[in-house]
Amino acid sequence: MxxxxxxxxxxxxxxxxxxxxxxxxxxxxxxxxxxxxxxxxxxxxRMRTDRIGGFTLDRGFQVFNTAYPQVKRRIDRRALRLRPFTAGVLVDTGEGRLRFTDPTRRSRATGGFLPGKGVSARDLLALGVLSAGDMLLPAARLRRRPDVTTLTAFAEAGISPALVEGFLRPFLSGVFLEDTMETSARFFHLVWRSMLRGTLCLPAGGIxxxxxxxxxxxxxxxxxxxxxxxxxxxxxxxxxxxxxxxxxxxxxxxxxxxxxxxxxxxxxxxGRTVTTLYHAAERSPLAEPTLVVDAKLRFLNTCVLTEVQPGYSSDGRALVSTSVLGSPGPAEEEAVRVALGEVYGTESGDWEALHRVTVRDALPVMRPPLVLSRxxxxxxxxxxxxxxxxxxxxxxxxxxxxxxxxxxxxxxxxx
Structure with missing residues (x-):
């Protein structure tokens, strides 16, 4: 020894x-x-940041949620110089984009949350009731609910398959790192609560x-x-x-x-595995700090990180982050680049492939019944x-x- x-x-x-x-x-x-x-x-x-080619690159796409109780207790949020994402997402349907925005944050940009624009009045009411409960009820009550899959919870809440497939599955696939929505509804309700109560941000220096x-x-x-x-x-x-x-x-x-x-x-x-692809583009393909998801599930989510934190690029180029399940091979990676061009409505063939990060065990599998703390x-x-x-x-x-x-x-x- x-x-x-x-x-x-x-x-x-x-x-x-x-x-x-x-x-x-x-x-x-x-x-x-x-x-x-x-x-x-x-x-x-897993919360690491690298500086590569003049860009600030986190080891996988990560966001900072200001509503977490432990964050409030332990972190000096002001010192991180946080800047927020839009309080909502854009869903690419293949026939255009639908905007789903928290109406309590931006009443003029409710987009997809208007009847007749991607969601029916019945779905709007069902999702509103679910969200109000998650936001207002004590967290202890959410933890004590009988646990089912998230997909089952949506059906029990009266949310239609159309809204599940058109918005909830594409969005939550990037949150849970799985696209079947088998994740515990108990965990979903707590995550949904934190999103409604807090703000998703990025620190100036990376995660x-x-x-x-x-x-x-x-x-x-x-x-x-x-x-x-x-x-x-x-x-x-x-x-x-x-x-x-x-x-x-x-x-x-x-x-x-x-x-x-x-x-x-x-x-x-x-654990679940996720890969994040980083590309540099001469011009930003989306002039807003908004997460984009794909109804066809060709990727989990994508965003222009420099629209959130311009300092992530040292030369003025746009930094595009895209996450996919598993560890794609070269052909799959190229297919993602093509899909990004379609989703952003631009030519992506000349984007520079900066870096890719595969994170194994990025999240634990959380099927019901989930014990929230062992x-x-x-x-x-x-x-x-x-x-x-x-x-x-x-x-x-x-x-x-x-x-x-x-x-x-x-x-x-x-x-």
Whole structure:
């Protein structure tokens, strides 16, 4: 074995994504001696941002929701210099676009939410009743509802297949990373509530600015990057180079794949894979910060990121982000580019292919009945947290990290 990393610590947290950062912060606040180990060169996990060719590129299309309770508690939103997306989406039907906009935000641009313009009066009423309940009822009541699939929930709410296929399925496919709407309705209602109550934004420095802010608040000596953990031991962890880090408790705050490797026997949900394609165009193909979805489901969603944050481009070109399920091959990728030209009504053949990012386990599968938050206790002195232990969102990751900290503090106190 290699040399030991100093003396005994109370807790080692493995993984400096959002969940690990939240856990470490709460443990430090409780007065515990903490070491946070991150295998990569910086924090963030899946919430990372790269600078490539003068462009700011997140590792996959991501948005920042201002309504999440954990975000309100932990993040200085003003410091992120957020700029919002339009409070709605454009749906390309193949015969033109329909605009679906939250009428409580922009009463003059309700677009598709007018009877006779993509949605019937009956559908308008059904969706309005569902939305009002999600927005106004206590979140605890939404969590206690009997759970079904999202598709079943729409049928029970009286929403027609026409509206499901014309708007809800294309839009929610990009939220759930699946196009059958098998995702838990319990999760849907909470996500829908957050969208109605909050604003979807992008930080000026990319989504990586969120975990960077959390990390900046940790005391010196807590975080170590470039420190991959090889295995757990009875007295702590061993790094890949053989170095030992001793601790009374270990919290595994990695993605589900690494967590299952470090904690044999851990029950983990299967993950969903998504690929984001980044293109540069000489001119913006859509002069507004609006998400576009495809009724034909040729891609999940697309948007011109520089319409949201112009600083994402250093040379004035437009940055177009497009996400698709799975990991497309070259022919499928070219088909997406052709589809983008049709959807945006422009020639896309001369767009520069800047980058592509495939994120495996981007979201956990969340079929009903969904347990919204599971204990982080795995074995004596062993804990596991992350969005795969809660809901697939920044809210879920931060909440799970906070829960791990509470359970560790309670157990060490009893010990």
């Amino acid at each position: 290699g040399a030991s990393d100093g003396g005994l610590r109370d807790v080692v947290v493995v993984g400096a994504g959002a969940s690990g950062l939240a856990c470490a912060a709460d443990l430090v606040a409780a007065g515990l001696r903490v070491r946070l180990l991150e295998s990569g060169d910086t924090v963030g996990g 990586g600015a969120v975990p960077a802010q959390l990390a900046s608040r940790l005391p010196d000596g807590v975080l170590r990057t470039g420190s991959p953990v090889a295995s757990l031991t009875p007295g702590g962890v061993v790094l890949a180079d053989g170095e030992e880090v001793s601790a009374r408790a270990v919290v595994v705050a990695t993605g589900q794949g690494a967590a299952a490797r470090l904690l044999p026997g851990l029950d983990v949900r299967r 204990t982080t206790r795995f074995a004596p002195g062993r804990y596991v947290c992350g969005d795969h232990r809660a809901t697939g969102s920044l809210q879920g990751a931060l909440a799970s990290g906070g829960r791990a900290a509470r359970e560790v503090i309670a157990d060490l106190g009893r010990g």
